[in-house]
Each structure stands twice: as C-alpha cells, then as structure tokens.
Amino acid sequence: MKAIAMILILIVLLGSLAYASAIAAETEEESRVTSLRKLIDRLKKLNEILRRKLEENKDKIGEDDYKRLIEELNAAKALLEKAEEALEEGDIETAKDLLRKAGEKYKGIVKEIWDLLDYDEKLRKLVASIKRCRRVIARLERIADRLEKLGVNVTEAELKLNEAKFYLDKAVEALKDKKFIKAAEYCHEAWASTKEAADLLKEATRKFSESKKDKILTAIDRIEDFLDRAAERVRNSNMSEEKKEVILNKIVEWKNLLETARDKVEEGKYREALAIIRRVLREIQIVLKHFKKH
Incomplete structure (x- = not known):
C-alpha cells in the first residue's frame, strides 16, 4: 500500500512539474509576444x-527624394504588418526577423532624412539653445533672490524655474539616448516654463516698483512742501x-x-530719481549748515 501511495505521489508530482514547466514556457512566450x-x-x-x-519638409527635400522615402516608409510599414500577422499566427521567430528588417529600414530612412534636413546643424543649435536656457534660468534665479530679500513673494516663479530645469535635464537625457525629437520637445517645454517664470518676475518687479514709486513721489511732495514753506519764511525774514x-x-x-526726479519716476527710472533726491537733500543740508554758522 505504501509503495502504491508513493507511486501515486510521484505521478502527481511529475504531473505538477510538467504543468508548471508548461505554464512557465507559456508565460515566457507571452512576455516575448508582449515585447514584440x-x-x-x-x-x-x-x-x-x-x-x-x-x-x-517636402519642398526642402525635393520631389524625387520625397517620393523615394515615402516608398521606403510604405515598405517598412508593410514589414510591420507582416510581423503582426506572424505574431497572430504564433510564429514568433518570423515576426522577430521581419521586425529586424523593418528596424534596419527605419534606421536608413532616419539617416537619410537627417542628412537631407541638415540635422547636424540643428543638433548644434539645440545644444546651444539648452545652454542658453540654463544661462537665462541662472539670471532669473538671481533676480528672484534679490526680490525675495526685498520681501517679495517669488514662490510661483521659483517653481516655474525648477520646472524648466527639470525639462532641460530631460532634454539632455534624451540627447544622450539619441532621441533628438524628444530632446527638442523637452527644450521647447523648458523655454516655455522659463518665459512664464520671467513674466511672473517681471510682474512682481512691477508691483514692487509701483510701491516704491508711491514712496518716492511722496518723498518728493514732502520736500517740495518743505521748500515752499522755507521760501515763505525767507521772504518774510529780516535777512538782506x-x-x-x-x-x-x-x-x-x-x-x-x-520735477526732473518726478519725470524719472514716471519713466520707471527709480535709481536716477533717487540720485537726484539725494543730491537735493545734500545741498539743502549744506545750505542750512552754512546759514546756521552765519
């Protein structure tokens, strides 16, 4: 009885192993099919x-090359369709062979288009654009830092700058992987985010400047008022x-x-306006000291 039981157990085990092997093979095959x-x-x-x-780029490529490359694309696509049919029929090896041939065709087409459209020059321009964008971001970050120190909220602009840097990093990765179209798209996104950040900082600067503008104009009004009262006192004084x-x-x-300082303020030239105001205040102090001594 024990011997019979052992034989039955072995039969079950062998059956299970065979089933497991079949499942594993089936799973592996499904994985290959999915990948293909x-x-x-x-x-x-x-x-x-x-x-x-x-x-x-039909005009730039020329009619003859355009037609030839379209035919090449059609031939490559036909290979893809045959590969799909082979997969449907379960012929994985044939599908792989057809895909390899299609891949070679696409590789040749991409190289031809690259040469015809002078993509080497475009690649150089793309790399230059990425570098230029990084420089612009660095400059905007310095502006953001200065504004933040002045108490201006620049959080939204900083987020956009970080977003731009993320896209630039993705563009560089895409270039390393030779995904040039993707790299160009990421670079475009980086510039878009950079522009948004620049607009946000420009608006923040404008609002800050307007608050400064009001303060400068108020200071000018007070100094003018002081000078009007001083002129009245001088006229009524007993000095010579x-x-x-x-x-x-x-x-x-x-x-x-x-008045010149006021014009400068209206033109947005606040530094020049402040320089004029400081000059006036300095001269007023000098004159006051002079008359106090005499």
Whole structure:
C-alpha cells in the first residue's frame, strides 16, 4: 500500500512539474509576444513621425527624394504588418526577423532624412539653445533672490524655474539616448516654463516698483512742501535782500531738480530719481549748515 501511495505521489508530482514547466514556457512566450507588440507600436509611431516630417519638409527635400522615402516608409510599414500577422499566427521567430528588417529600414530612412534636413546643424543649435536656457534660468534665479530679500513673494516663479530645469535635464537625457525629437520637445517645454517664470518676475518687479514709486513721489511732495514753506519764511525774514535772492534762487533750482526726479519716476527710472533726491537733500543740508554758522 505504501509503495502504491508513493507511486501515486510521484505521478502527481511529475504531473505538477510538467504543468508548471508548461505554464512557465507559456508565460515566457507571452512576455516575448508582449515585447514584440510594444516594439511594433513604437515603430508605427516612428513611421507616423517620419511621414509627418517628410510632409513638413517636402519642398526642402525635393520631389524625387520625397517620393523615394515615402516608398521606403510604405515598405517598412508593410514589414510591420507582416510581423503582426506572424505574431497572430504564433510564429514568433518570423515576426522577430521581419521586425529586424523593418528596424534596419527605419534606421536608413532616419539617416537619410537627417542628412537631407541638415540635422547636424540643428543638433548644434539645440545644444546651444539648452545652454542658453540654463544661462537665462541662472539670471532669473538671481533676480528672484534679490526680490525675495526685498520681501517679495517669488514662490510661483521659483517653481516655474525648477520646472524648466527639470525639462532641460530631460532634454539632455534624451540627447544622450539619441532621441533628438524628444530632446527638442523637452527644450521647447523648458523655454516655455522659463518665459512664464520671467513674466511672473517681471510682474512682481512691477508691483514692487509701483510701491516704491508711491514712496518716492511722496518723498518728493514732502520736500517740495518743505521748500515752499522755507521760501515763505525767507521772504518774510529780516535777512538782506542779497541773501534772500541767493536762497530763493537755490530753492527754485531744487524744485526744478525735483520735477526732473518726478519725470524719472514716471519713466520707471527709480535709481536716477533717487540720485537726484539725494543730491537735493545734500545741498539743502549744506545750505542750512552754512546759514546756521552765519
């Protein structure tokens, strides 16, 4: 009985092992089929991209080369369709062979399009664009830092700059993988995010400047008011007419300078306006000290 039981157990075990092996083989085959289907889908997308690229550059490529390359694409696509049919029939090896041939065709087509459209020059321009974008980002980051130190909220702009840097990193990765179209797309996204950041910082600067503008104009008004009262006191004072004339002429000169400063403010030239105001205040202090001594 024990011997019979052992034989039965062995039969069950052997059956289980055979079933497991069959399942494993089936799973491996399914995995290969899935991988091949994904490759077919990628090559189909490449076919569409290349066809679109030929359509967009038909005039530059020329009628003869355009027709020839379209025929090459059609031939490559036909190989893909045959590979799909082979997969449907379970003939994996034939499908692999057809896909290899299709891949070689696409490789040749891509090289021809690359040469015809002078993509070496475009690649150099793309690399230069990535470098230029990094420099612009660095400059905008310095502006953001300065504004932040002045108490301006630049969080949104900083997020956009980080987004731009992310896209640039992706562009560089795509270049390393020779995915040039993808790299160009990422570079475009980086520039778009950089522009958004620049616009946000420009708006933040404008708002900050406007608040500064109000303060400068208020300061000009106060100084002018002080000069008007000073002129009135000078006229009513008992100082000599000669001194009165000197001071009143100086007050007129200062008021003219303040009007110039006001114009500078309206033009957005705040530094120049502040320089004029400081000059006026300095001269007022010098004159006041002089008359206190005398």
